[in-house]
Amino acid sequence: MNTSVVDGAAKVLTDPTAYADDDxxxxxxxxxxxxNPxxxxxxxxxxxxxxxxxxxxIVAIExxxxxxxxxxxxxxxPSGPEDLMKAAQDAGTGMRTLVQMDGAHHRKMRAIGAxxxxxxxxxxxxxxxxxxARRFVDKMRDIGPExxxxxxxxxxxxxxxILSLLGLPESDFPLMHELTQEMFGRDDTGHQRGHGAADTLEVMEDFLNYFATLTASRREKPxxxxxxxxxxxxxDGEPLSDMDTASYYVLVAAAGHDTTKDAISGGLRALIENPSELQRLTxxxxLMPTAVEEMIRWSTPVKEFMRTATADTVVRGVDINEGDAVYLAYVSGNRDEEVFDRPFRFDVGRNPNRHLSFGQGVHFCLGAALARMEISSLYRELLPRLVSIELAGKPELAATTFVGGLKHLPIRYSLV
Incomplete structure (x- = not known):
């Protein structure tokens, strides 16, 4: 393997607590x-x-x-859970979503929900x-002023x-939220079910069992x-396996709401901490379309994806061998000084905004249009009704290495 300076700064990428400390x-x-790029x-x-x-x-690799x-x-x-999940997939009992697929099979699976x-x-x-959106802004008004x-x-x-789109009963929404937190929050003490690889698999099994029942119901009566x-x-004329069907549900139900939650809450924090931009947008x-893209760039709910090289290659002068894994640091790419003018400035009118938060290429986020519409809808309802707003405590970010954002955003406000 080509030698490269082992940079201590890169170890933050494997430290979940680093994502809870922006500085x-x-x-x-x-x-x-x-x-050391x-x-x-x-x-x-x-x-x-x-x-x-x-x-x-990152763009070239994707x-x-x-x-x-x-x-x-x-x-x-971590290698332990990684080995267990791979063994489950090899046995046909493990989750395999679109993000784990490649080639023709990925294209055909993606087309089902596209x-x-x-x-x-x-x-x-x-x-x-x-x-x-009106319902939730009304709720915000009613439970105020904090x-x-x-x-x-x-x-x-x-x-x-997203769960209404799936046709799930409202009584099951809390369960879906809890399982999503446990799946994406395995590194955060406030969200994780337990500390071991078996706990991670147990969360997956609970998801899969729930959606196996849903699959049977929708096949019997669409x-x-x-x-x-x-x-x-x-x-190719054949029905999806029960595992592929359940995995598809998990991707839509979990990723379809948790990442949008992170962009919505991260966006509000940025507006509060940048009152001139809040006033400008209000x-x-x-400016809402560009403001939404800036909220998504700023919060970067999906922190990374990884890829594996299928042949020897070179990236920025560094030899990458066949079988090597590369980590695509979206959070870093979204603050790249060569791409974004004053990248650490929150700018609701930023244009162009070539952020990486939805990915690139064939794995571009399936739900990007829905996420944009949801964020826009909520802020179009909220901002005209907002009289005042400020932080009422310290924002708290989740520890993670994959998907995450704010866990808590205490605010004090007045709404009409």
Whole structure:
């Protein structure tokens, strides 16, 4: 293997607590971009990988989906849970979502749900999403003058949208939220079910068992929702396996609301901490499209994905061998000084904004249009009704190495 200076700054990428400390995280990532943009990281319990921190390199790797594939290591996971999940997949009992697939199979699986997230479908959903936005802003008004914006508002709104799309009963929404927190929050003491690999697998099994029941129901009696489309989806004329069906549900239900929650809450924090930008947006709602993209860039809910090289190659002068894993540091790419003017300034009018938060290439986020619409809808409802707003305590970020954002955002406000 080509030698590269082992940079201590790169170890923050394997430390979940670093993502709960913006100053520490961004200082390390800035150092890597400047001094060691392709850094070798060997920090157990994670298997070694190359940390890719420059925007251009991340884009190039994601777009070359033959040279760099998702399997067998799509996200950073400690070696113990990684081995258990791989063994379960090999036995046909483990979850395998779109983010773990490549090639023709990925394209065919993605197509099953794609129509539900196209712009035309989003237009049909606008009235329903706007109604839910009013419902949650009304709730915010009613529970004021203080609330925890994350737990009281930002969690519930996208959760209701995506689970309504799936056709799940409202009585099951709390369970879906709890399982999602446990799945994405395995590194955070406030969210994790337990500390061992077996606990992680148990969460997956609970998800899969719930959706196995849903699959059987929708196959027996389709109801015209996205759950029915997934349950009755076919590839090359054959129905999806029960495992692939359940895995599809998990991706839509969990990723479809948790990442949007992070962007919504991270966006509000940025507006509060940048009152001139809050005023600018409130006075000119035509800036909402660029403001939404800036909230997504600023919060970067998905911190990373990983790829594996299928052949020897070179990235920024560094030899990458066949079988090596590369870590795509979206948080770093979204603050790359070569791409973004004053990247540490929150700018609701930023244009262009080539952020990486939805990924690139064939794995571009399936639900990007829905997430944009949800964020826009909530803030179009909230800002004209907002009289005043300020922090009522210290914001708290979740510890993570994959998906995450604010756990708590205490605010004091007045709404009409």
């Amino acid at each position: 520490r995280l961004h200082a390390a990532l800035r150092h890597l971009r400047e001094r 392709v850094a070798w990281v060997n920090h157990p319990p994670y298997r070694p990988f190359w940390a890719i921190t420059k925007h251009a390199d 777009r070359d989906n033959d040279l760099f594939i998702s399997a067998p290591r799509p996200v950073l996971t 129509d539900w997230f196209r712009p035309a479908a989003m237009r049909d959903l606008t009235a329903q999403v706007n109604q839910l 609330c925890d914006f994350v737990t009281d508002i930002a969690v519930g709104f996208p959760l209701y949208v 109801t015209g929702d996205i759950a029915s489309a997934i349950a009755n989806g076919r590839i 006075q000119n709602l035509t």
